[in-house]
Amino acid sequence: MSKDVLELPLDVTATRPILEHIANKWTVLILSVLCTQPARFNDLKRRLDGITHKALSEALKRLERNGLVSRKVLPTQPIGVEYTITALGCSLREPFAALYNWSLANGSAMERAQRAYDTSRRDERLEEEI
Structure with a gap:
C-alpha cells in the first residue's frame, strides 16, 4: 500500500x-x-x-x-x-480545526458535485417519464 x-x-x-x-x-x-x-x-x-x-x-x-x-x-x-x-x-481542537479548514477549502467543490448529481438525477427522471 x-x-x-x-x-x-x-x-x-x-x-x-x-x-x-x-x-x-x-x-x-x-x-x-x-x-x-x-x-x-x-x-x-x-x-x-x-x-x-x-x-x-x-x-x-x-x-x-x-x-x-x-x-x-x-x-x-x-x-x-x-x-x-x-x-x-480541548484535545478535539486540532481535529475540529482540520475539519473546519477542510470544509472551507472544499465546500464549493461539494456544492458543485451536489448540483451535478441533482441535475443528472433530474435528467434521468425526465428520460424515464418520456
Whole structure:
C-alpha cells in the first residue's frame, strides 16, 4: 500500500459510539465556540445561529456527561450557568480545526458535485417519464 494512504484499523464497535457523540454538527460548533472562551447558555445560543433551545440544552448535557464540557453555576441574580471546555474537550481542537479548514477549502467543490448529481438525477427522471 502507498505511503500516502492513511492506514487505520476499522474497529466500528469501539469507535461508533464515540463518533456518534462527537461528530454531530452541534457538538463540533459548541466546542469550537467554547475553545475560545467560556460562555453562558444564551451567548452560545446567539452564536450558534439556528440551534433551538432544546437542541442546545440536550447537546450541553451530553457534552458534560461525556467529560467534554464543564458546567458552573454562577452566583448571580438570577442564577446563571457558564460552560467551559475541559482538557478532554480541548484535545478535539486540532481535529475540529482540520475539519473546519477542510470544509472551507472544499465546500464549493461539494456544492458543485451536489448540483451535478441533482441535475443528472433530474435528467434521468425526465428520460424515464418520456
